[in-house]
Amino acid sequence: MVEIPAPPFERYAEGRHFHRLLLLYLRELKGAGEPVGFHQYLLVGLLNVHAPASGGAGDRPPGCSACSVRYPCRTVLAAVSDSYFPVPWTAVAVGGCLLDAGVLDPEYDTVQPGRLVWGRKVRQSATWSASGRWRWQSDAGGREYYTDEQLAGLLLIETARGRYPYHFVSDEIEDEVAALRPAAAERLTTWERGLGTPVWREERRFGVPRQRGAPPR
Numbered sequence: 055m056v057e058i059p060a061p062p063f064e065r066y067a068e069g070r071h072f073h074r075l076l077l078l079y080l081r082e083l084k085g086a087g088e089p090v091g092f093h094q095y096l097l098v099g100l101l102n103v104h105a106p107a108s109g110g111a112g113d114r115p116p117g118c119s120a121c122s123v124r125y126p127c128r129t130v131l132a133a134v135s136d137s138y139f140p141v142p143w144t145a146v147a148v149g150g151c152l153l154d155a156g157v158l159d160p161e162y163d164t165v166q167p168g169r170l171v172w173g174r175k176v177r178q179s180a181t182w183s184a185s186g187r188w189r190w191q192s193d194a195g196g197r198e199y200y201t202d203e204q205l206a207g208l209l210l211i212e213t214a215r216g217r218y219p220y221h222f223v224s225d226e227i228e229d230e231v232a233a234l235r236p237a238a239a240e241r242l243t244t245w246e247r248g249l250g251t252p253v254w255r256e257e258r259r260f261g262v263p264r265q266r267g268a269p270p271r
């Protein structure tokens with residue numbers, strides 16, 4: 055049985071396994087049989103820039119290939135968060151990972167068993183209660199009880215993700231769109247044309263969940 059390893063990773067192989075499963079999971083988020091689209095191609099290319107690096111020491115914690123932090127960095131954590139990649143970690147483990155990635159600040163935020171504090175504009179805190187749940191509250195007035203799994207998800211999505219990605223921009227300006235449209239159309243035409251070449255057909259095959267027994271597409 056394959057299990058998603060949960061950060062923090064002590065060895066490079068664990069980080070590499072995590073990264074591989076994340077990419078496979080993102081692939082599965084396509085519609086069944088849907089080939090890789092241009093945005094997916096860009097997403098995976100970006101994530102691979104932030105793949106784990108061994109630094110020549112496979113028995114040490116992996117670093118990010120692009121950032122000077124332990125793997126996974128904030129870019130990977132944002133993809134984990136927004137895709138709801140089901141990592142079996144605890145809220146405290148998420149907090150430790152956010153400290154490692156520099157998303158939380160050890161001088162300002164608190165990550166310890168039974169106690170989590172985070173947030174800049176609005177401070178939020180969670181304390182483990184005798185009820186077997188986290189008692190969460192925010193300076194904005196919210197109060198709630200969460201399971202550990204729920205708090206782990208809340209902590210991650212409120213800190214690691216970027217700005218809400220949809221719409222791409224909130225104040226669309228027609229002149230700007232008009233200026234970019236020709237180049238984008240040309241790029242898409244090139245992309246579609248390239249998909250017909252043998253090399254791309256083979257590459258794209260890896261993005262298509264194959265029907266059992268069906269030949270690769």
Ligand SMILES: [Zn+2]
Pocket residue numbers: 103104118119120121127128129130
């Ligand atoms: Zn990175």
